[in-house]
Amino acid sequence: MSSDGQYEDSVSSLMLENLRHRLLRAFRGPSAPTEKRERWSLSTNPRADEELRRAKIDGAISWLRSELLEMRSQDRQLAKTLLDLNTEIQKLRSEHQLSRNADNAAQQAVADPELQTTLQNKEHSEYV
Numbered sequence: 001m002s003s004d005g006q007y008e009d010s011v012s013s014l015m016l017e018n019l020r021h022r023l024l025r026a027f028r029g030p031s032a033p034t035e036k037r038e039r040w041s042l043s044t045n046p047r048a049d050e051e052l053r054r055a056k057i058d059g060a061i062s063w064l065r066s067e068l069l070e071m072r073s074q075d076r077q078l079a080k081t082l083l084d085l086n087t088e089i090q091k092l093r094s095e096h097q098l099s100r101n102a103d104n105a106a107q108q109a110v111a112d113p114e115l116q117t118t119l120q121n122k123e124h125s126e127y128v
Contacts, residue, residue, distance in 0.1 A: 012068055020061050027053045 016061055016065060019064065020057060023057045023060065027057060
């Protein structure tokens with residue numbers, strides 16, 4: 001794996017870990033008296049509620065991780081496509097330049113009578 005890929009992995013992991021901590025803090029909410037907490041809890045066990053919240057957060061982080069990996073894959077595919085297109089454009093440019101140079105040389109040969117005579121003599125000597 002390249003150093004860029006490793007760097008991206010570590011940055012992604014740090015971002016996900018930061019997001020995980022922020023989500024945990026957000027779902028914990030402010031501390032409340034026990035009576036209110038029981039009233040709002042999903043079950044009679046606050047510990048089970050906390051585990052459920054953590055499981056949901058872990059699920060969300062897993063989903064984000066898979067989305068980031070998919071985005072990275074798509075990014076690499078797009079980069080490959082762009083490189084292939086750039087190669088094709090460069091090839092077409094060089095072919096166009098060669099064609100243009102050949103056309104210019106032909107136009108100069110027609111315009112320059114001395115060059116025309118030289119070319120005709122050369123062709124004549126090749127036949128003889």
